[in-house]
Amino acid sequence: MEIIRLHHPLAAELRSTEPIVLALGFFDGVHRGHQAVIKRAVVEAKKRGVKCAVMTFDPHPSMVLSKVKKTVKYLTPLAEKGDEIAKLGVDTLYVTRFTSHFSSLAPADFVEDYIVGLGAVHVVAGFDYSYGKFGAGKMETLPDFAKGRFEVTTVGKLSDLNDKVSSTVIRRYLGEGDMAAVNQLLGRPYETRGTIIHGDKRGRTIGFPTANILTEHNMMLPPIGIYATRITVNGQTYDSMTSVGYNITFKDEKILSTEVYILDFNDQIYGEEVVIEWHHYFRPELKFTGIEGLVAQLKEDETNTRAFFAKKNN
Template sequence: MQVIDIHPPLAAAAVPSQPIVLALGFFDGVHLGHQAVIGRARAEADKRGLKLAVMTFDVHPAVIYRGVPASSVKYLSPRPRKSELMAHFGVDLLYFIHFTPAFSKLSPQAFVDQYLVGLNAAVVVAGFDYTYGKRDIANMKTLPQYAQERFEIITVPKTVDAGEKVSSTRIREALDLGDVDLANHLLGYRYQTSGTVVHGEARGRTIGYPTANVQAPAEERIPGIAVYTVRLQVNGQWYPGMASVGRNITFGPGRPVTVEVNLFDFHQDIYDAPVRVEWVHRLRGDMMFDSAAGLVAQLAQDEKDAKAFLKGLTD
């Protein structure tokens, strides 16, 4: 897959020499609804013998449209993860448009002329709720009048689960509540975050449960405070374990939130190593214990429960 950055305006070098099928969306998380759009576009590209391209943005549009501080946005899929997922789902060309204030001021007609026609789109595919400006005048129903029959348009209906639309917002809310099981169901794969193993307080090793303290990039969304069954990837290998997202309240108040992963039967030194955490299942909520002994007893039960859940996984 080729990844191309577009710093508006569109440069000739970024324009494909042959027509393409172009899928549109921000695609945070590349969840089941997004996969429906990409899958429909992939099928159309295959039918026509064309490349599949996806157009997305470097930052969430809310950063420009609503003035949300860029540093406060927590993504389901930051750029590296989004690129990885797009390649997995069969995208040939991935365009990241840098969402500048000037780009945000384009009229709907200018956007269509400069970026859809400009990118040599033979077919444009997007979800039913895709917009490219003010919602009432720049939506999928009005796109044909701007397209002026220069490309075909395919609108993909919403993907519904349990009577509700599958959406990035719904997944974010589930993660914030610690419901990684629901989030994974809506994503269609198990949620992952990245990070680096840093030095913590090393208290875990004194009670028989040493942990890798994983510091995630600021832009990644970490599941809410709870204890989870996880897998951790280091040096290209996945290892089973359990993770605590919390403040270690048993050892005092006012502590920062940390991600601490205990790996089963693991004895390597992985300080400073880049890792990836796969959030498999929520084991329980955060608990405060009267003593370290009480914590150790609960950790023993958590390990048993985590191993039993991991044993039941099919992949």
């Protein structure tokens, strides 16, 4: 998949007469609702024998439109989003820089510059997609702006767990540690990426050596607690249990850490980039008065982790 970055005003050399089918959306999480939009665009492109393109935006619009300083934690930062979109058979990903000038475009100008200008003959988006200044452009009005130059497909609402499948709902479940709901709405296990760094190395002294993960700063982590996870390192995936917390048994620091105990694994992997799949929340972080209590709890966590994956694999 080719990735092309766009910046307003759109450079003349990036305008295209080559026909494409274009899917529109922010697509944070690339959840099942997003997948329905993108898959429909892929189908429409194959029907016409043209390339399929997706347009997303960077950074999150709220960071630009908010009147106060705002940071956003993503379900899928841009690189991860691109990977998931590529898996769906898309040919081109347009990443449009979301700036003040871009956000001020009238709906008609957005259509002229970023739909017609890119050569779209068919546009696919979700029912609640909006475009142009203040989101004034709606899917209902897009055919009026098209003026017969491109067709429009609106993908309807996808519901599950008594709610709309949306990034907002997934964030809510993630904030509650309900990984089963998160993964059901995503259509795959929630993942975070990071690099293995040196930690206190305390785990190895009590029989539970852990990999300390430096997670991408703009990625949303599950809440503090102990989880059944899988970790992929050097192309191999292992069952594991992961702690998100502050190591409160040993210290009172305010630095959040992510530590992974990889089952049946004994190798030096410092510096490696890893992917963690989050499958199940077991318990909150607990403070113990002695090492014996901590070790007993970790042994119970390991037993529960093995049981979880044994059941999941059957």
